[in-house]
Amino acid sequence: MMDPEVLERITARRAELDGLEEQLVKQLVEVRAERDELAVAERVLQRLSEQIADEQAEAGSLVVQVAGRAARLVPDRAPGLDTGVRGKLEPLRGKLTKPADRGWLHKRPDGRFTARP
Template identity: 65%
Template sequence: MLDPELLERITARLAELDELEEQLAKQLAEVRAERDELAVAERVLERITGQLAEERASNRPVPGQVAGRAVMLIPHREPGMEEGALP
């Protein structure tokens, strides 16, 4: 005959393990979602960094916004700068 106390302990432990499994599954889903978000953020950052590098390499003035109005950013004056550097 099976000991009822042992069966009760086994049942209680199974319930604890089920709860732990549920918590771990939730944590794993959260970790995976955050990793996906970070991967997207990394790709966006790489793309923007590449675009900025291209803009700087082309030496074009970059349009900007000041007080909601479109403005053209003028590069800082440096020795030997040609008029072509201006917009």
């Protein structure tokens, strides 16, 4: 003989567990969808990183996109620039004092400039 109260408790618990199962299945579907999106984002990031590395290797210096075109942040040095000649060096030093005053560069006691860390 089955006790009706026990049957009622079993039925209620089964309904509670069925509801919990539905919530967990829904959460699992959402988690799997987000994991798939992350995998796609990871692949896109990897491709972009490889593309940027290839562009930098071709350009020889750091390349960024400006108005849809590749531009170098720091141009390559021109060969034969003689910075030892005082007439060419002093105007260059004069131009570097503004960035040094703004804290972008560090002026050393010997008159040379270094990049701030």
